[in-house]
Amino acid sequence: MSKDYYTLLGVSKNAGKDEIKKAYKKLAMKYHPDRAPEDKKKEYEEKFKEINEAAAVLSDDKKRQQYDQFGSDSFQGGGGSSGFQGFDFSDVMSQFKSGGFGDFENIFDQLFGGREGRKNSSRKGNDLLYETEITLEDVAQGVEKNISLNKLEHCPQCHGKGALQFEQCHHCHGSGQIKRTQRTPFGIFQQTGPCPYCHGKGELAQDSCSDCGGEGVIRRKKNIDVSIPAGVEEGMRLRIMGEGEAGYNGGSSGNLYVLIHIADHPIFERENDNLHLTIPISFTQAVLGDEIEVPTIAGKAIVTIPPGTQSETVFRMREKGLPSLNSKNHGDQMVKVHLEVPTKLTKKQKELLLQLKEEKPSRSFLQRVFG
Ligand SMILES: [Zn+2]
Ligand SMILES: [Zn+2]
Numbered sequence: 001m002s003k004d005y006y007t008l009l010g011v012s013k014n015a016g017k018d019e020i021k022k023a024y025k026k027l028a029m030k031y032h033p034d035r036a037p038e039d040k041k042k043e044y045e046e047k048f049k050e051i052n053e054a055a056a057v058l059s060d061d062k063k064r065q066q067y068d069q070f071g072s073d074s075f076q077g078g079g080g081s082s083g084f085q086g087f088d089f090s091d092v093m094s095q096f097k098s099g100g101f102g103d104f105e106n107i108f109d110q111l112f113g114g115r116e117g118r119k120n121s122s123r124k125g126n127d128l129l130y131e132t133e134i135t136l137e138d139v140a141q142g143v144e145k146n147i148s149l150n151k152l153e154h155c156p157q158c159h160g161k162g163a164l165q166f167e168q169c170h171h172c173h174g175s176g177q178i179k180r181t182q183r184t185p186f187g188i189f190q191q192t193g194p195c196p197y198c199h200g201k202g203e204l205a206q207d208s209c210s211d212c213g214g215e216g217v218i219r220r221k222k223n224i225d226v227s228i229p230a231g232v233e234e235g236m237r238l239r240i241m242g243e244g245e246a247g248y249n250g251g252s253s254g255n256l257y258v259l260i261h262i263a264d265h266p267i268f269e270r271e272n273d274n275l276h277l278t279i280p281i282s283f284t285q286a287v288l289g290d291e292i293e294v295p296t297i298a299g300k301a302i303v304t305i306p307p308g309t310q311s312e313t314v315f316r317m318r319e320k321g322l323p324s325l326n327s328k329n330h331g332d333q334m335v336k337v338h339l340e341v342p343t344k345l346t347k348k349q350k351e352l353l354l355q356l357k358e359e360k361p362s363r364s365f366l367q368r369v370f371g
Pocket of ligand 2: 156159214
């Protein structure tokens with residue numbers, strides 16, 4: 001009798017892998033034999049087997065295609081006693097029974113983790129994201145940040161192995177490999193794969209590390225120095241390899257990503273590697289010219305205002321901007337001068353300005369226009 005794996009998992013025929021994975025996880029948790037009420041043990045176990053069978057087929061592209069074409073009968077062996085033959089459920093069940101819920105993730109990985117996951121049930125540690133805010137001065141110089149993380153690390157007591165004492169695995173006699181027979185419509189295949197009892201390690205734990213509860217990983221605080229290069233931009237992410245969470249079962253560690261935010265600056269406005277600022281100048285400075293001191297991101301510098309400078313003129317200070325992240329170049333600093341009209345005058349200033357007003361211009365505006 002053909003089973004409808006899609007209905008079993010409650011997904012549609014064109015469900016994606018993620019959807020199938022989700023549906024499977026939910027159902028497998030629900031019908032896990034450990035959770036069965038006393039009077040429903042058999043029922044739960046059957047259901048659990050069916051769910052696993054469905055997931056094992058639908059999570060594997062080849063098997064799914066075969067199933068879509070021929071139905072679940074195509075997986076049944078001659079007698080069809082235990083139904084699905086392509087995946088050894090006695091392994092799954094015994095792992096559940098020996099390991100209980102802790103092994104659930106491992107089996108899950110075996111089903112969905114792709115080739116790598118099936119090869120050895122180790123799991124890569126999670127990546128971590130850390131957000132940090134730096135100043136524009138930090139961008140100019142580059143900066144070292146000491147950041148504090150609370151993350152999973154290899155347990156120092158058992159060195160990430162989850163146990164202190166090990167014995168040779170009697171299922172695979174220490175080789176870590178086991179032969180399994182796979183029956184398909186195309187013939188019988190013998191395949192050597194990792195031993196499911198020892199996850200291909202060749203040894204079995206005899207105890208459970210008390211520090212980490214056998215997980216091999218432990219959550220601890222860790223401080224890390226992060227070197228943020230000069231020239232970084234808002235929203236950039238630095239990747240620090242291997243500083244994420246520790247992997248399980250000898251899996252590699254995840255990466256740490258540091259997301260950079262740059263605080264607004266009270267004076268400077270950033271435009272790529274260039275910096276902009278506005279400086280007030282007086283009427284006399286504009287008319288007569290002057291040398292004025294302006295702030296730069298790396299200290300102070302002098303800008304020469306030539307006589308007769310108009311308000312809102314922009315002066316370019318070469319290479320006084322920010323360093324470029326990808327080259328040895330520096331951006332520029334753009335100084336806009338803004339003519340400030342005084343609103344309060346001393347008596348003396350007022351007298352001088354009145355004198356200036358009396359002074360006949362060489363040629364007035366009206367004369368220039370009308371001749
Ligand atoms: Zn073994
Ligand atoms: Zn430990």
